[in-house]
């Protein structure tokens with residue numbers, strides 16, 4: 001495999017990265033220059049614009065409301081609710097659905113395609129009450145009761161904190177507003193945080209069913225060359241050591257590193273989206289172009305380090321502080337705790353859809369997850385495998401409606417008919 005044969009190159013790369021970080025003076029403020037790198041719009045000055053509703057939803061004739069949700073650890077998130085579609089009324093007993101994006105993305109994920117191809121709008125037009133969340137640190141969710149994104153402490157979190165604080169806050173908010181149990185749709189990291197929550201018995205009382213696109217739990221088989229090299233060269237750890245607490249994929253320092261990684265043997269970054277997500281079959285290039293205005297979005301370097309640790313150890317594990325004493329201080333044990341996917345309640349209706357070309361949600365890793373779910377109630381677990389799909393097809397695929405979204409709608413309708421337990 002290209003990856004194995006490149007381990008020499010990896011050592012050289014390691015040294016090079018360390019030197020480069022030193023040279024880059026990470027604490028220096030980079031100007032807000034805009035320019036093209038790999039088609040990404042470089043934007044060091046991410047700030048909220050008109051909001052997600054105004055930018056991508058109301059322009060299509062849908063009604064959309066902006067909410068603020070404050071988590072127990074102080075992050076102020078923006079949450080959108082699409083209240084009315086172009087067809088289908090506003091009847092009061094529409095069932096709420098929460099759409100939770102993945103890492104390095106935000107809520108725009110669900111509304112980037114034209115309305116007839118975007119899951120957000122399709123669900124509304126099918127009579128659902130659609131809620132969209134935006135995780136901490138992304139374009140529309142960069143406020144905190146005390147901290148500023150310029151502070152390192154603002155970025156001191158991993159996806160485990162989304163399990164602890166963020167999802168419960170958003171779900172509680174929707175539950176309070178609608179007084180109904182909620183259907184959940186997650187993509188990528190959005191599936192990981194749901195699975196981890198369910199495995200600890202969290203949210204079960206407020207979630208009616210969950211559709212998981214590109215399910216992520218185990219990560220040890222990812223095939224993305226860029227991700228593998230980054231994970232195995234401890235790139236994230238180096239970023240942290242040198243003070244890059246925010247991982248903004250559109251900032252200059254990060255783009256410089258991506259360029260460097262792309263120079264490694266076996267990595268072809270001609271098309272960066274493919275290098276990261278796999279060979280997507282069904283994207284419309286003009287939509288992809290447009291989506292680069294909105295994605296990718298920042299996350300914390302610490303979160304990426306946690307994910308890289310999972311790539312290396314093959315377990316669904318909390319962040320490893322690297323020192324026994326620090327793990328003990330945080331967790332009361334020497335090793336970071338693991339989430340046990342077998343503990344997901346067996347009667348929770350789950351729909352899993354995964355793709356044969358996905359470089360992040362690898363087929364083997366999904367099989368491992370399914371192995372953990374082998375005792376799940378047979379009528380409550382629906383699994384869909386799409387041979388030609390890669391990671392981005394589930395979000396942006398021109399045929400995702402026919403192949404995936406209609407299945408989700410049927411699944412939600414059927415699980416509403418099931419007796420709740």
Ligand SMILES: *[C@@H]1O[C@H](CO)[C@@H](O)[C@H](O)[C@H]1NC(C)=O
Pocket residue numbers: 114284285286287398
């Ligand atoms: C691709 O997107 C453009 C712009 O939205 C649209 O005009 C075109 O019809 C789309 N093609 C397909 C195959 O959906």
Ligand SMILES: *[C@@H]1O[C@H](CO)[C@@H](O)[C@H](O)[C@H]1NC(C)=O
Pocket residue numbers: 340341342343
């Ligand atoms: C996970 O939980 C299952 C049953 O709930 C148990 O049999 C299994 O040993 C656990 N796995 C780990 C690694 O703790």
